[in-house]
Amino acid sequence: AQSVTQLGSHVSVSEGALVLLRCNYSSSVPPYLFWYVQYPNQGLQLLLKYTTGATLVKGINGFEAEFKKSETSFHLTKPSAHMSDAAEYFCAVSAFSGGYNKLIFGAGTRLAVHP
Amino acid sequence: EAQVTQNPRYLITVTGKKLTVTCSQNMNHEYMSWYRQDPGLGLRQIYYSMNVEVTDKGDVPEGYKVSRKEKRNFPLILESPSPNQTSLYFCASSIYGEPVTDEQFFGPGTRLTVL
Numbered sequence: 001a002q003s004v005t006q007l008g009s010h011v012s013v014s015e016g017a018l019v020l021l022r023c024n025y026s027s028s029v030p031p032y033l034f035w036y037v038q039y040p041n042q043g044l045q046l047l048l049k050y051t052t053g054a055t056l057v058k059g060i061n062g063f064e065a066e067f068k069k070s071e072t073s074f075h076l077t078k079p080s081a082h083m084s085d086a087a088e089y090f091c092a093v094s095a096f097s098g099g100y101n102k103l104i105f106g107a108g109t110r111l112a113v114h115p
Numbered sequence: 116e117a118q119v120t121q122n123p124r125y126l127i128t129v130t131g132k133k134l135t136v137t138c139s140q141n142m143n144h145e146y147m148s149w150y151r152q153d154p155g156l157g158l159r160q161i162y163y164s165m166n167v168e169v170t171d172k173g174d175v176p177e178g179y180k181v182s183r184k185e186k187r188n189f190p191l192i193l194e195s196p197s198p199n200q201t202s203l204y205f206c207a208s209s210i211y212g213e214p215v216t217d218e219q220f221f222g223p224g225t226r227l228t229v230l
Binding site: 004009010032034041042043044046049051090092094098100101103105106107108 | 119124143150155158159160163165173193205212213214218219220221222223224
């Protein structure tokens, strides 16, 4: 069964520093992987996704993620954090269950950005 | 503006008092879904609907009911709420429910407290 593990429930960085949010997946089939962002008091918003092809995926707001099959990872990065990046980030994998594909979410990582 | 709306946004109630959380989307989407978000557990699917009059259980359906009488609305019903249903609830929709190709749009969330 597909599953997602996000390492670190809370990550704190300084403004301008590298952001690295870790996600490892478990899947018996080639995975489809997603990152969602949840800003305070808002619903989730798709940041980026990997389906097939290029393993480095670029998303909105300067974020990118790299699919590494050998490491079963899909870590999210951003070269320089901005205060507005403070949010909760969810990694997800698409899983086939009950006759259709659905999203399985990780527990989330809350990113804090301090001046 | 394309959106998913939920009402109420905040609700405090007592054990056993029936309540309904409404969800509506204006994007003509076939697929709608309810999730609950709990700390350390991420988002878990409660129920989903592939189209009108078709609903099915997600991963945590116990204690919840749904209905899909019209395409745009997908209310979540708690017949006899209990404290373990205290959570943050999200409604989501997408065109056909295939996460690889169809982006899911999330509502702003409903924070429910059951005393």
